[in-house]
Amino acid sequence: MKHTLSVLVENKPGVLTRIAGLFARRGFNIKSLAVGETEDPEVSRMTIVVDGDDRIIEQVTKQLNKLVDVIKLSDITHDEFVDRELVLIKVHCDASNRSEIIQIVDVFRARIVDMGRNSMIIEATGDSGKIDAIETSLRPFGIRELVRTGKIAMVRGPKTRNGEA
Amino acid sequence: MEVVFGYPGGAVLSIYDALYDDDRIKHVLTRHEQGAVHAADGYARATGKPGVVIATSGPGATNLVTGIANAYMDSVPLVAITGQVACNMIGKDSFQEADITGITQPITKYSYLVKDVNHLARIVREAFHIASTGRPGPVVIDLPKDVTAARAEFRYPPEIDLPGYQYMYNGITAKLNCAVEAIKRAKKPVIYAGGGVIASGAHEELLQFAERIQAPVTTTLMGKGAFPDTHPLSLGMLGMHGTCYANYAVSECDLLIGLGVRFDDRVTGRVDTFAPNAEIIHVDIDPAEVGKNVNIDIPLVGDVRSILVDLLREIEPQRHDQWLDTVYRWRRDYPLSYCTKKDTIKPQYVVEEIYKVTNGEAFITTEVGQHQMWAAQYYHCKYPRRFVSSGGLGTMGFGFPAALGVQIAYPDAVVFDIAGDGSIQMNIQELATAVQYKLPVNIAILNNHYLGMVRQWQEMFFNKRYSHSNMAGNPDFVKLAQAYGAEGLRVERPEDVRPALEEAINSPKPFVLDFVVDEEENVYPMVPPGGSLNKMLGGSK
Numbered sequence: 001m002k003h004t005l006s007v008l009v010e011n012k013p014g015v016l017t018r019i020a021g022l023f024a025r026r027g028f029n030i031k032s033l034a035v036g037e038t039e040d041p042e043v044s045r046m047t048i049v050v051d052g053d054d055r056i057i058e059q060v061t062k063q064l065n066k067l068v069d070v071i072k073l074s075d076i077t078h079d080e081f082v083d084r085e086l087v088l089i090k091v092h093c094d095a096s097n098r099s100e101i102i103q104i105v106d107v108f109r110a111r112i113v114d115m116g117r118n119s120m121i122i123e124a125t126g127d128s129g130k131i132d133a134i135e136t137s138l139r140p141f142g143i144r145e146l147v148r149t150g151k152i153a154m155v156r157g158p159k160t161r162n163g164e165a
Numbered sequence: 166m167e168v169v170f171g172y173p174g175g176a177v178l179s180i181y182d183a184l185y186d187d188d189r190i191k192h193v194l195t196r197h198e199q200g201a202v203h204a205a206d207g208y209a210r211a212t213g214k215p216g217v218v219i220a221t222s223g224p225g226a227t228n229l230v231t232g233i234a235n236a237y238m239d240s241v242p243l244v245a246i247t248g249q250v251a252c253n254m255i256g257k258d259s260f261q262e263a264d265i266t267g268i269t270q271p272i273t274k275y276s277y278l279v280k281d282v283n284h285l286a287r288i289v290r291e292a293f294h295i296a297s298t299g300r301p302g303p304v305v306i307d308l309p310k311d312v313t314a315a316r317a318e319f320r321y322p323p324e325i326d327l328p329g330y331q332y333m334y335n336g337i338t339a340k341l342n343c344a345v346e347a348i349k350r351a352k353k354p355v356i357y358a359g360g361g362v363i364a365s366g367a368h369e370e371l372l373q374f375a376e377r378i379q380a381p382v383t384t385t386l387m388g389k390g391a392f393p394d395t396h397p398l399s400l401g402m403l404g405m406h407g408t409c410y411a412n413y414a415v416s417e418c419d420l421l422i423g424l425g426v427r428f429d430d431r432v433t434g435r436v437d438t439f440a441p442n443a444e445i446i447h448v449d450i451d452p453a454e455v456g457k458n459v460n461i462d463i464p465l466v467g468d469v470r471s472i473l474v475d476l477l478r479e480i481e482p483q484r485h486d487q488w489l490d491t492v493y494r495w496r497r498d499y500p501l502s503y504c505t506k507k508d509t510i511k512p513q514y515v516v517e518e519i520y521k522v523t524n525g526e527a528f529i530t531t532e533v534g535q536h537q538m539w540a541a542q543y544y545h546c547k548y549p550r551r552f553v554s555s556g557g558l559g560t561m562g563f564g565f566p567a568a569l570g571v572q573i574a575y576p577d578a579v580v581f582d583i584a585g586d587g588s589i590q591m592n593i594q595e596l597a598t599a600v601q602y603k604l605p606v607n608i609a610i611l612n613n614h615y616l617g618m619v620r621q622w623q624e625m626f627f628n629k630r631y632s633h634s635n636m637a638g639n640p641d642f643v644k645l646a647q648a649y650g651a652e653g654l655r656v657e658r659p660e661d662v663r664p665a666l667e668e669a670i671n672s673p674k675p676f677v678l679d680f681v682v683d684e685e686e687n688v689y690p691m692v693p694p695g696g697s698l699n700k701m702l703g704g705s706k
């Protein structure tokens with residue numbers, strides 16, 4: 001099963017390598033990883049989606065927790081959280097199907113951010129389910145290129161990263 | 166820090182210049198950086214204090230890699246200081262540049278690349294703290310040349326601020342009660358003790374605990390010395406080359422109490438048949454070890470000593486006469502044994518004689534192979550930190566430099582490296598170090614003219630096809646020792662073993678004993694790889 005881990009780490013060189021290396025070395029499977037600075041410039045947050053049974057997830061969290069640069073780790077899978085992902089899709093189009101694509105874009109509340117003679121770039125944000133859905137809907141037209149940022153997530157309610165309300 | 170082991174080079178010249186007239190830190194110059202890191206490791210294992218090694222950038226640093234991995238696998242506190250090219254040269258494939266923090270990332274507890282001399286005091290403090298607390302391990306400090314050349318005011322930070330570095334010292338009380346109940350319930354308990362007992366200094370508590378609950382104790386290779394091999398409750402080592410009675414006891418017990426162990430595959434054999442009837446308590450400071458290889462019924466995360474103290478407070482004396490009778494009967498019926506052959510030295514005999522002649526008071530280091538297993542089986546270790554062996558990585562060439570580290574720590578102690586003819590050649594150059602620093606270590610080569618452990622597997626599993634395991638090119642070890650200015654003696658007859666050992670011990674010089682032993686002797690008992698612990702070859706039911 002997929003788990004979403006929210007990990008606070010020191011914002012220092014080499015930290016991403018340590019985490020990525022740990023996953024590779026122990027044979028854990030990262031589905032996605034997104035990283036960026038937090039409100040405290042010395043701290044970054046990583047949102048890691050990892051696939052595995054309970055035993056694997058337990059090892060992943062324990063091994064991550066052992067890293068000196070990992071300040072706090074929460075497995076938020078079973079919490080109420082908001083998650084978002086951003087995707088850019090370059091899709092093939094021509095005069096005959098352009099309006100159909102535009103309709104799909106509207107349905108998903110996505111945006112067209114570039115338009116050429118026979119391709120356009122669509123930007124969409126949403127939870128992973130929505131991103132998967134828009135990808136599936138556009139596939140028949142021919143996806144030329146696709147980038148996803150990986151999921152970022154935040155627990156709902158007043159709780160902050162330090163557990164303070 | 167009193168001693169550092171190291172080897173100079175361009176990127177560490179400033180460090181060496183500072184060492185030139187410093188009389189607080191003793192520097193030991195080895196002949197290879199691998200020798201230095203193993204010596205620092207041996208020093209750390211024998212003393213419990215972090216070992217320190219210095220090497221230059223590039224090849225100096227990469228020569229440390231095996232030693233760092235070795236310390237990592239066996240949780241040894243070690244600080245490795247490496248030189249690095251100047252900050253503005255990093256990343257340009259400069260002369261003697263190697264990304265040592267990158268290379269060692271999977272085999273260190275932590276590492277630092279110091280870019281500002283003003284951070285140095287803090288980093289050094291943190292490095293020693295990380296290396297020696299919690300589950301100990303190696304830490305690398307990579308020091309660019311310009312950083313070591315720079316000057317800064319020395320300000321040692323009073324506090325350590327590492328928000329991401331935590332370890333749990335005391336166990337959780339709720340689980341403690343579960344453990345107490347399980348111990349009271351048990352009819353057939355066994356204690357399985359490992360290196361964590363030694364690391365946490367829990368040997369006295371273990372002795373009390375075992376006697377209190379009347380449970381037999383088996384140790385891992387790393388746990389040798391955690392419990393006296395001479396104690397009536399001792400079952401010796403378990404696992405692939407463990408005693409039959411230890412392996413039977415684990416296979417039959419109804420409660421297995423793992424203390425500072427990690428359920429390594431060399432210990433468990435086939436995991437799904439390991440301790441099949443037992444409830445398992447696992448005490449370890451590293452939560453990631455609990456449940457990693459084997460399902461645990463009662464996890465107790467924390468320092469072994471602290472948890473044993475808590476358990477001792479809760480538990481009254483138990484009795485398991487019937488169970489102990491059974492176990493002792495196995496010990497009587499299936500003892501460790503070997504066949505003697507007229508006029509031939511058996512390697513096991515040499516180890517037995519080393520034990521007798523030193524009264525079990527010596528510091529033993531080992532290389533890796535058959536001789537290592539015979540050392541573990543036949544040298545009865547009475548104290549912690551006196552049996553120094555590469556367990557997790559199984560590094561040939563470890564024992565001799567480690568012995569130098571031990572002898573530096575305890576100049577008056579009798580130190581023996583129990584070696585194989587293959588392994589000893591991996592760091593034989595350290596004879597020069599031993600001679601230079603007048604370290605009277607003794608090397609007992611159990612010379613079977615083979616990479617014996619490899620030959621044994623080829624005999625058993627590859628139809629005796631001895632592919633590249635013969636050591637036909639062995640040197641004359643006696644002459645080699647003499648060439649270095651050490652002493653040497655070849656021993657070919659059983660009756661000469663004892664006098665040779667005495668001569669070596671009494672000599673103030675490093676001493677190489679070349680015992681010509683039975684070439685095709687095998688290590689038994691043996692659990693074939695992937696087999697169940699209770700199905701052993703040699704000397705079993």
Ligand SMILES: Cc1ncc(C[n+]2csc(CCOP(=O)(O)OP(=O)(O)O)c2C)c(N)n1
Nearest residue numbers: 534535536559561585586587588616617618
């Ligand atoms: C550095 C290293 N290389 C290879 C091995 C694989 N290996 C394990 S035991 C062994 C044979 C060791 O021979 P020797 O030192 O003569 O000991 P013996 O088994 O004969 O007692 C080898 C090659 C190892 N453990 N370490």
Ligand SMILES: [Mg+2]
Nearest residue numbers: 585586615617
């Ligand atoms: Mg040999």
